[in-house]
Amino acid sequence: MVKSIIELNEDLRNEKIDSESLFNQSVKLAKDSQKEYNPFVTILDKYEKNDSDSLVNGIPYVLKDNISTKGILTTASSNILSNYVPVYDATIYKKLKEAGAVLVGKTVLDELAMGGTGMTGHTGIVKNPWDKSRQIGGSSAGSAAAVALGIVPFAIGSDTGDSVRKPAAYGGVVGFKPTYGRISRYGLFPFASSLDHLGIFARNVRDVAIVTDIVKGHDEHDMTSLPDDDKIYTKMLDQSVKGRKLFYIKEALENDDNDSNLSEIIDNFKNVIKKCESIGIEVCEESISKELLLALYPAYMAISCAEATSNDANLNGIHFGVRGEGKTPDEIITDARTKGFSELIKRRFIIGSYILQRENQEKLFLNAYRVRRLVVDKMNELFKKYDGLIMPAAAGIAPKFEDKTDKLSDKYLILDNHLCIGNFGGYPSITIPCGFVNKMPIAINITGRIKEDDLVLNMANKLEDVMEYKNQVAGGDK
Amino acid sequence: MRKVVIGLEVHCELKSNSKIFSSAKNGFSDIPNSNVSVVDMGMPGILPVVNKEAVRNSIKMALAMNCMVPDYLTFERKNYFYPDLPKGYQITQFKHPIGTNGYVMIDVNGEDKKILIHDTHLEEDTASMDHYNDYSLLDYNRCGVPLLETVTEPCINSADEAVAFLEGLRSIFLYTDTSYARSDKGQIRCDVNVSLMEENATELGTRVEIKNINSFSGVKEAIISEVARQNEVLDNGGEIVQETRRYDESTNKTYTMRSKEDAIDYRYFTDPNLPPIKIDKEWVEEIKSEIPKLHNERFRIYTKEYNINTKDAYTIVKDKKVSDFYEECVNLLNEPVLISNWLTGDVMKYLNRESLTIEEAKLNPIMLTDMIKMVIQGKINGKQAKEVLEKMLDTGKDANTLVNELGMTQISDEGEIRQIILSVLAENKNLIDDYKAGKKVFDYIVGLVMKTTRGKANPIISAKVLKEELEKYL
Numbered sequence: 001m002v003k004s005i006i007e008l009n010e011d012l013r014n015e016k017i018d019s020e021s022l023f024n025q026s027v028k029l030a031k032d033s034q035k036e037y038n039p040f041v042t043i044l045d046k047y048e049k050n051d052s053d054s055l056v057n058g059i060p061y062v063l064k065d066n067i068s069t070k071g072i073l074t075t076a077s078s079n080i081l082s083n084y085v086p087v088y089d090a091t092i093y094k095k096l097k098e099a100g101a102v103l104v105g106k107t108v109l110d111e112l113a114m115g116g117t118g119m120t121g122h123t124g125i126v127k128n129p130w131d132k133s134r135q136i137g138g139s140s141a142g143s144a145a146a147v148a149l150g151i152v153p154f155a156i157g158s159d160t161g162d163s164v165r166k167p168a169a170y171g172g173v174v175g176f177k178p179t180y181g182r183i184s185r186y187g188l189f190p191f192a193s194s195l196d197h198l199g200i201f202a203r204n205v206r207d208v209a210i211v212t213d214i215v216k217g218h219d220e221h222d223m224t225s226l227p228d229d230d231k232i233y234t235k236m237l238d239q240s241v242k243g244r245k246l247f248y249i250k251e252a253l254e255n256d257d258n259d260s261n262l263s264e265i266i267d268n269f270k271n272v273i274k275k276c277e278s279i280g281i282e283v284c285e286e287s288i289s290k291e292l293l294l295a296l297y298p299a300y301m302a303i304s305c306a307e308a309t310s311n312d313a314n315l316n317g318i319h320f321g322v323r324g325e326g327k328t329p330d331e332i333i334t335d336a337r338t339k340g341f342s343e344l345i346k347r348r349f350i351i352g353s354y355i356l357q358r359e360n361q362e363k364l365f366l367n368a369y370r371v372r373r374l375v376v377d378k379m380n381e382l383f384k385k386y387d388g389l390i391m392p393a394a395a396g397i398a399p400k401f402e403d404k405t406d407k408l409s410d411k412y413l414i415l416d417n418h419l420c421i422g423n424f425g426g427y428p429s430i431t432i433p434c435g436f437v438n439k440m441p442i443a444i445n446i447t448g449r450i451k452e453d454d455l456v457l458n459m460a461n462k463l464e465d466v467m468e469y470k471n472q473v474a475g476g477d478k
Numbered sequence: 479m480r481k482v483v484i485g486l487e488v489h490c491e492l493k494s495n496s497k498i499f500s501s502a503k504n505g506f507s508d509i510p511n512s513n514v515s516v517v518d519m520g521m522p523g524i525l526p527v528v529n530k531e532a533v534r535n536s537i538k539m540a541l542a543m544n545c546m547v548p549d550y551l552t553f554e555r556k557n558y559f560y561p562d563l564p565k566g567y568q569i570t571q572f573k574h575p576i577g578t579n580g581y582v583m584i585d586v587n588g589e590d591k592k593i594l595i596h597d598t599h600l601e602e603d604t605a606s607m608d609h610y611n612d613y614s615l616l617d618y619n620r621c622g623v624p625l626l627e628t629v630t631e632p633c634i635n636s637a638d639e640a641v642a643f644l645e646g647l648r649s650i651f652l653y654t655d656t657s658y659a660r661s662d663k664g665q666i667r668c669d670v671n672v673s674l675m676e677e678n679a680t681e682l683g684t685r686v687e688i689k690n691i692n693s694f695s696g697v698k699e700a701i702i703s704e705v706a707r708q709n710e711v712l713d714n715g716g717e718i719v720q721e722t723r724r725y726d727e728s729t730n731k732t733y734t735m736r737s738k739e740d741a742i743d744y745r746y747f748t749d750p751n752l753p754p755i756k757i758d759k760e761w762v763e764e765i766k767s768e769i770p771k772l773h774n775e776r777f778r779i780y781t782k783e784y785n786i787n788t789k790d791a792y793t794i795v796k797d798k799k800v801s802d803f804y805e806e807c808v809n810l811l812n813e814p815v816l817i818s819n820w821l822t823g824d825v826m827k828y829l830n831r832e833s834l835t836i837e838e839a840k841l842n843p844i845m846l847t848d849m850i851k852m853v854i855q856g857k858i859n860g861k862q863a864k865e866v867l868e869k870m871l872d873t874g875k876d877a878n879t880l881v882n883e884l885g886m887t888q889i890s891d892e893g894e895i896r897q898i899i900l901s902v903l904a905e906n907k908n909l910i911d912d913y914k915a916g917k918k919v920f921d922y923i924v925g926l927v928m929k930t931t932r933g934k935a936n937p938i939i940s941a942k943v944l945k946e947e948l949e950k951y952l
Contacts, residue, residue, distance in 0.1 A: 067523070189523050190522075193751050314520040314566050316566060361745075
């Protein structure tokens with residue numbers, strides 16, 4: 001299953017293979033991977049497919065387990081939803097189903113999509129296919145792993161801060177989050193609604209574009225969804241990028257501690273810039289106030305925790321999910337939530353509630369929104385001059401499990417937290433592999449102007465063409 | 479005497495085909511959980527979609543209450559845990575209500591009073607819950623029904639004023655056709671804030687909130703009882719504690735629910751799933767143009783311009799359908815008093831007896847005015863008219879048809895009547911003798927004429943002709 005969507009589509013059309021066999025292959029690979037890497041909450045065993053003439057017709061894929069699938073267990077990797085079987089389909093699932101794509105499984109995430117380690121799901125940690133002692137990152141951990149392992153050619157994830165783009169970087173695959181509103185969120189279990197995006201994993205930019213073309217579009221169920229842009233992104237992938245201009249943020253590339261991995265990443269980035277120049281993209285250095293950059297993560301945490309505490313208030317065990325015990329409704333709800341959430345989640349809910357309290361709103365919640373506004377204003381100003389931002393996707397390679405953290409560390413790296421700019425402004429943002437450091441994949445990220453998904457994909461595709469990391473699979477052929 | 483200061487928060491369910499944020503039906507149903515969608519149930523991943531009809535109705539009400547309408551429609555979340563609130567938050571309007579700074583004119587025992595409206599805001603209703611000994615049942619039919627909460631300034635000074643305001647408000651809902659506003663179905667509910675002000679005091683006293691009263695009479699009783707309680711506390715040198723109380727109809731008393739310290743912080747914030755929607759000025763004007771003359775304006779016209787007595791005018795404006803019927807009649811026939819007499823008299827009597835609404839009745843304004851015209855023209859007399867009206871209401875046939883069917887067309891031709899009288903007299907010669915002898919048989923003879931003509935003879939002409947004929951014998 002290391003072939004691309006285009007290749008598989010050709011094989012299917014030429015009847016070299018049939019879709020059910022593809023499904024069975026994927027299921028077998030999924031089951032085989034489960035013990036070592038644990039990417040799945042659910043692996044389906046029943047082959048079901050609609051007929052369509054789309055490019056993904058007959059092609060297996062996986063969904064993150066926070067996407068509503070009627071009749072199929074959807075847990076958000078949380079104990080409180082460990083028995084929850086949705087009664088309706090998410091729009092993205094419906095579109096893929098109609099396009100003939102074949103669902104193979106539901107993948108593990110960090111509980112309720114909060115967290116970036118892939119270690120907090122209720123069914124256990126997800127391991128990095130390139131090195132089992134390392135994280136794949138999260139929260140779309142299982143989806144990233146499934147694509148990196150070659151179980152499926154593409155996977156759906158969700159991205160609130162960097163939850164598609166970071167695990168894509170750590171897993172050596174492509175991860176794309178289109179403009180906010182481009183893909184309907186209807187049926188995506190929310191983390192922080194103003195930041196939540198659906199995203200796509202694949203092993204090359206073209207495959208990502210193919211899937212985006214299928215799942216994008218206005219949805220009457222989602223008032224934040226954009227009107228249709230009537231573009232076919234796949235058709236714009238090969239346009240010339242000559243004369244395009246990108247910038248990077250100088251302050252984010254500082255390496256005061258002389259971290260060796262970071263040095264290699266920065267060296268690699270300089271090479272990527274040369275590659276950009278080789279295809280006609282000019283890359284410039286720009287400066288953004290360090291104060292503002294340092295506020296990214298705290299602002300992100302404030303906004304996301306505040307929205308999450310409200311979004312997840314429906315998880316009370318009364319009308320769905322695991323029911324608590326008690327004599328009064330209060331007791332039942334308290335018991336369900338006490339048992340249903342891990343400590344990390346409770347901590348974030350408490351932070352969120354605290355931030356939203358009447359006496360704290362002005363100082364914490366509204367200031368976080370002001371930071372967001374300042375960041376977006378600054379970006380929009382720079383986007384007048386540039387077609388996009390290009391940066392290393394992360395400040396390091398996939399961390400070891402023992403480095404797990406959900407707290408602000410003393411060592412705060414702007415480079416590890418800049419991806420949430422894409423969520424603050426709802427910008428289209430893509431991560432593509434650009435090399436290896438210590439035998440682990442690293443990636444660069446391109447973030448573009450709002451609604452210019454086509455251009456971001458176009459630039460990423462052209463850049464991918466001049467690098468050697470397209471279609472890579474962890475551990476070689478499968 | 480301490481001054482009573484009351485503020486009201488009135489929740490009223492708005493009419494719309496579907497719920498405010500989902501496609502489930504907005505309709506009262508006896509079958510629990512039959513009008514429910516995944517959105518109402520707060521299933522993971524659902525998103526709200528605003529119902530334009532509900533917004534339109536809320537704007538209509540805001541305008542009818544003389545409120546300012548904001549440029550953008552926005553919603554906030556009110557966060558708290560309760561099983562009747564499946565999402566764990568209620569979508570409501572906190573920062574920019576659909577209406578602010580308005581007023582409603584009310585009539586308190588014949589005197590006008592302006593009740594100031596702080597704001598009116600659009601929100602979603604919660605599920606309804608029935609509590610039993612060791613379990614509770616939830617019905618999500620009500621969950622997501624559009625609700626308009628109207629908050630007055632603390633400018634109401636008695637239980638009577640409060641009830642007058644509530645009745646006035648309900649009437650606006652009915653006149654604007656934005657709600658059924660039936661308290662027996664829980665469609666209109668009220669929270670009451672009561673405080674007492676010492677004489678000469680400049681600041682309001684400590685406020686006590688009484689939650690969720692389901693009837694107007696309940697509001698009245700709750701206020702009277704709470705005012706008495708507060709007076710007693712103050713008379714005994716005590717202090718009023720700021721708290722939320724509930725009213726128990728069976729004991730007619732209020733009881734503590736929670737103190738100020740336990741007040742819930744609802745952690746309001748803008749709902750990120752509902753982007754601000756521009757409220758088009760032209761749309762607002764269009765909605766404004768659809769607001770009919772309200773009851774107090776009609777009352778003024780009926781009493782001042784039509785010279786209808788206040789009791790009848792009140793009866794007419796109480797139900798917009800009746801008032802509309804009345805106005806249509808007046809348009810057809812410029813006899814406002816006569817029409818009012820028939821409408822508030824025999825028509826209403828019939829409707830009450832048969833438990834019908836004016837809409838359900840088999841009577842339309844054309845039928846009623848045609849009948850009244852016949853009376854005016856002397857084609858039928860008052861007694862006949864009553865019979866015709868009753869038959870019209872029974873059968874839905876028009877006055878002309880009925881008058882023919884009942885053979886009621888009056889004989890007004892003097893010559894014809896004289897012939898009839900002469901033949902009656904010829905057959906009853908003894909009556910002429912009685913008459914001559916001074917006996918009072920005149921009315922009896924008229925009765926005979928009526929009997930012979932089955933009431934068709936015009937009574938005035940008949941009397942005149944009879945008199946002439948009898949005088950001949952004197």
